[in-house]
Amino acid sequence: MKKLIFSRIFLTALVLIIFVIYFAMNVDKFRLLLHIDPLFLVLIAAVDIFAIFVNGLFTKFILRPFDKHISMKESFYVSLISSVGNFFAPAGAGLGFRAVYLKRQHDLSYGKYVSILSGNYILVFLVNSLAALAALYVLRGRDNARYATLVLIFGVIFVVSLMMTFIKMPRIHTERIKNRKFRSVIGSFSSVMQGWSHIVSHKKLLARLIVLTFVGLLINIVNNFLIIHTLNLHITAAPLLLLSVLGSLSLFINVTPANLGIKEAIYLFSSSVIGFSTPQILSIALVDRVVLFMVLFCLWLYFSKYKHAAEESKA
Numbered sequence: 001m002k003k004l005i006f007s008r009i010f011l012t013a014l015v016l017i018i019f020v021i022y023f024a025m026n027v028d029k030f031r032l033l034l035h036i037d038p039l040f041l042v043l044i045a046a047v048d049i050f051a052i053f054v055n056g057l058f059t060k061f062i063l064r065p066f067d068k069h070i071s072m073k074e075s076f077y078v079s080l081i082s083s084v085g086n087f088f089a090p091a092g093a094g095l096g097f098r099a100v101y102l103k104r105q106h107d108l109s110y111g112k113y114v115s116i117l118s119g120n121y122i123l124v125f126l127v128n129s130l131a132a133l134a135a136l137y138v139l140r141g142r143d144n145a146r147y148a149t150l151v152l153i154f155g156v157i158f159v160v161s162l163m164m165t166f167i168k169m170p171r172i173h174t175e176r177i178k179n180r181k182f183r184s185v186i187g188s189f190s191s192v193m194q195g196w197s198h199i200v201s202h203k204k205l206l207a208r209l210i211v212l213t214f215v216g217l218l219i220n221i222v223n224n225f226l227i228i229h230t231l232n233l234h235i236t237a238a239p240l241l242l243l244s245v246l247g248s249l250s251l252f253i254n255v256t257p258a259n260l261g262i263k264e265a266i267y268l269f270s271s272s273v274i275g276f277s278t279p280q281i282l283s284i285a286l287v288d289r290v291v292l293f294m295v296l297f298c299l300w301l302y303f304s305k306y307k308h309a310a311e312e313s314k315a
Helices: 002-025 027-035 038-062 072-088 093-106 110-138 145-166 180-200 203-230 237-250 262-269 278-314
Strands: none
Touching: 002 027, 002 278, 027 278, 038 072, 038 110, 038 203, 038 278, 072 093, 072 278, 093 110, 110 145, 110 180, 110 203, 110 237, 145 237, 180 203, 203 237, 203 278, 237 262, 262 278
16 A cells, blocks of 8 residues: 555656656747736636535435435535545545545445445546547547547447446345455445446436536536636637546546646647647646646635634534
8 A cells, every 4th residue: 555655656746847847848838828817717716616516516416315415515515525635635535535524424334435436437427428429520530540549438438338327237146256356346346336226216316417417517618718718729619628528537547646647648648639739738737737726725724714613613
């Protein structure tokens, strides 16, 4: 475990060093950062806050089939915990923080939490892969390997997530499996799918969650549009949609804190399809990260002070 944490810290440091070296060697190409409109930074921050709110709603609604109910304010706080953990702590910490909070405050078992998490993943993959395929269809005619790779990846993601959404998996009986490790893996998968099937059985809830997922994608599109606009860059609808999807799905590759370097690498791989140069891609990512850092830092300070004041008033 210590080796894994060390390797991730080392990878994060390496990414930062590479970026600093690249920035120093190409500083003239980053002059577009000097013409940022502060008003758009405020708008981007507002969009980030709304994104945290929508993610909280997703958790609030998906808890209902398990007879767990949380307020709007608490759902926002749970979403904030996850976002702060993912941004500042080692990879995957945000998910762990949220799991521990829901276990302590609402006695939600980790097995049910995994079902909720899988539901979130499945719907995000389904909606985003469909949007990506639509964007790639508009961008068809680009005869290059990267375009074909993106079509293949999103095609597979869409088919698999569609099957997991609408095909009800039967309960898997693991008693006859002799291998303990294999039995544990199969048992965990069965538990996840049974929990997800329980969620899917609530048709109105499923429809609401799908709508929320589309809203989340729309928020990401608006966020990227504002970032691109404040850098005085121009982009059409299809590349903007593809860029937003890539940003959303890159969050699920938990290797470094804040997914540092992973998101940029995915953007750079797709740059020929999107139509931006390397300095432009890195500038977009830099603005996105700086604004989100400020939003999470300020919100965390606010909630920390609020909770401290509430505890003092009770005392």
